[in-house]
Amino acid sequence: MIKKFVCLLILLMSAHSVLASALQTEDIAQMKIAVNNQEYNVILEENDTTSALQRLLPMTLSMSDLNNNEKYYYLEQPLPSNPEKVDSVSTGDIMLFGDDCLVVFYKDFETPYSYTRIGHIENLSNLEEIFGAGIVDIKFDITESFIPESMK
Secondary structure, three states: OHHHHHHHHHHHHHHHHHHHHHHHHHHHOOEEEEEOOEEEEEEEOOOHHHHHHHOOOOEEEEEEEEOOOEEEEEOOOOOOOOOEEOOEEOOOEEEEEOOOEEEEEOOOEEOOOEEEEEEEEOOOOOHHHHHOOOOEEEEEEEOOOOOOHHHO
16 A cells, blocks of 8 residues: 555656646746747746736837847836846847836847846847837737747
């Protein structure tokens, strides 16, 4: 009887581990953005900021340009934040400046500012060209079945 109980316990623990791993994989990427009929998958950070942002989706924002390297939008409500000095920004980074300014970067550069990381656009092809100058409408949405290239 004890052997059966131990076997059942091991089986349940294994099933829990597999399920937890599957749920964790699903949580890694649940967002996409669309700009000028071009869609991009976003690999998300696991933090309170990202969770709060996801609860606002879907949304389309008219994002303004700053310094010819980023698009930004001040959200109507603040999000939880945990800013850190990042030193450099990479093309495709999506971050929060302060607690209410959503920023999508389309060029690499060095920065003295602090941001809370939200995610990173996976496919960077034509990003700078697509984002272009001036105001751009960017749609943020949840992706249910996306599997990141890095996990295929």
